[in-house]
Amino acid sequence: MEQHIFKELWLHLFWPLTRLLFWVSLGIIAANFIEALNWTPRLARLTRPLARLGRLSAVSGASFSMAFFSGITSNTMLAEAFAQGHLARRELVLANLFNSLPRFFLHLPTVFFLTVPLIKGAAFHYVGLTFGAALLQTGLVVVAGRLLLPPLADGVEGDNLPERERVGWRAALQKGIARFRRRIGRLFAFMVPVYVLFFFLNRQGVFEAVEQFLAAKVWFLAWLDPQSLGIVMAHVGAEFAAGLAAAGALLADNSLGQREVVLALLAGNILATPIRAVRHQFPYYVGVFPPGLALELVGLSQVLRMIAVVVVGLGYYFMTLG
Secondary structure (H helix, E strand, C coil), X not given: CHHHHHHHHHHHHHHHXXXXXXXXXXXXXXXXXXXXXCCHHHHHHCCHHHHHHCCCCHHHHHHHHHCCCCHHHHHHHHHHHHHCCCCCHHHHHHHHHHCHHHHHHHHHHHHHHHHHHHHCCHHHHHHHHHHXXXXXXXXXXXXXXXXXXXXXXXXXXXXXXCCCCCCCHHHHHHHHHHHHHHHHHHHHHHHHHHHHHHHHHHHCCHHHHHHHHHHHCCHHHCCCCHHHHHHHHHHHHXXXXXXXXXXXXXXXXXXXXXXXXXXXXXXXXXHHHHHHHHHHHHHHHCCCCCHHHHHHHHHHHHHHHHHHHHHHHHHHHHHCCC
């Protein structure tokens, strides 16, 4: 019995936590390494026109570029710049929201190759709409930046970082590791307890109860085809793959058309993703940002994502009427 419990804890708690700590640690070292080499302005040049349009600095632009490859490293770059005083809190929040488009592309291959075999042509509508939502989020952040951030100084090109002399690869790596050692204590102090707490909350069925509550209170989805509610409940009560499996079965049986399936998946996306974001995203965010700021970033990103998905979903609903 004890051996079984230990095996279960190793497989579902200690090993996943070890992997998460490894990748977060690697991301912190990589971000410090890039910063030590003074590559941030170079990365920022890739997205300079869009970043300047939103009055976002070089750090934010560089984070946006890096987010196409590593969300952890991207967030760590923002956290380090914020800690060093190169980034104001307001811009940090906007920069994190700005990275929604790169985050979409990070998950795009998995989502696309999971949806196509199950829902066939409807996958292109669903993925296209979620892509549109990601674009809308980016556009909203750019507009917010224009309204909320001060203008960038003329001739600065969005680079508010001090110029430094060139640093060799070995020296930059040593500097990155040294900064990581200063942060490793805080990483373990906040991230490990939160991760363990969320693990046991999940084991006690807290998140499942919340998801089932949401799935049961679907009176506000009365506009959906009654048969498509099963897709929403599977999406919310289980996982995205479960919703897709239910959608694929109903499509194959000709019980639902592509329009109904896409709308049901979008509704499930709106209801399920915030709970899963808190469960999976927040524990690693507290290893990068202060806990209060981490909660604010996760919360705001989910609110903005929901607004964007609702907008594109309504557009799709009315455009396909008739």
